[in-house]
Amino acid sequence: MSDTLPATHNNHLRMIEALYSGHHGWLYATLRKKLGNAMDAADLAQDTFTRILASRVAVIEQPRAYLSCVAKGILVNWYQRKALERAYLDALALLPAPEVPSPELRFMVLETLHEIDAMLDSLSPLVKRTFLLSQIGGLKYEEIATQLGVSLITVKRYMKQAFVQCLMLVE
Numbered sequence: 134m135s136d137t138l139p140a141t142h143n144n145h146l147r148m149i150e151a152l153y154s155g156h157h158g159w160l161y162a163t164l165r166k167k168l169g170n171a172m173d174a175a176d177l178a179q180d181t182f183t184r185i186l187a188s189r190v191a192v193i194e195q196p197r198a199y200l201s202c203v204a205k206g207i208l209v210n211w212y213q214r215k216a217l218e219r220a221y222l223d224a225l226a227l228l229p230a231p232e233v234p235s236p237e238l239r240f241m242v243l244e245t246l247h248e249i250d251a252m253l254d255s256l257s258p259l260v261k262r263t264f265l266l267s268q269i270g271g272l273k274y275e276e277i278a279t280q281l282g283v284s285l286i287t288v289k290r291y292m293k294q295a296f297v298q299c300l301m302l303v304e
Contacts, residue, residue, distance in 0.1 A: 157178060157182070159197065160181060185203055217247065252299065256298060261295070
């Protein structure tokens, strides 16, 4: 079957195979030392190689530096995800027992929070701040314009960008 794949695809797979066999143990050990948890380290090491496999990168001149860079990005996302989960679980801990959602609903809410967080991260900092001031802070557009030192038209443009991103998330 591999004979039918393009040569560049075969080369890419061979490069990833060599990268994995030569450096997986090192990456896993590095992540395990940082995280203090073998299971999370194994997951993040796999995520790192999966991302590299999907990237179609052709040449890696410094494998450990490249792996470190990719793993660092994945690790940052992982820490952000864990912080969001902790904040949600802390908020749930404050609820009276009858109001605590079921594990299934908690999972669905966490997944939605992660999607919203990813959407917000895709916005430019000013658009994100504008959106949060409006939706979470409850400020009127005029108040946001004053606080950010921008025009009312700019606030409306930023909100439009944010709402378009939200609509894309829903679809």
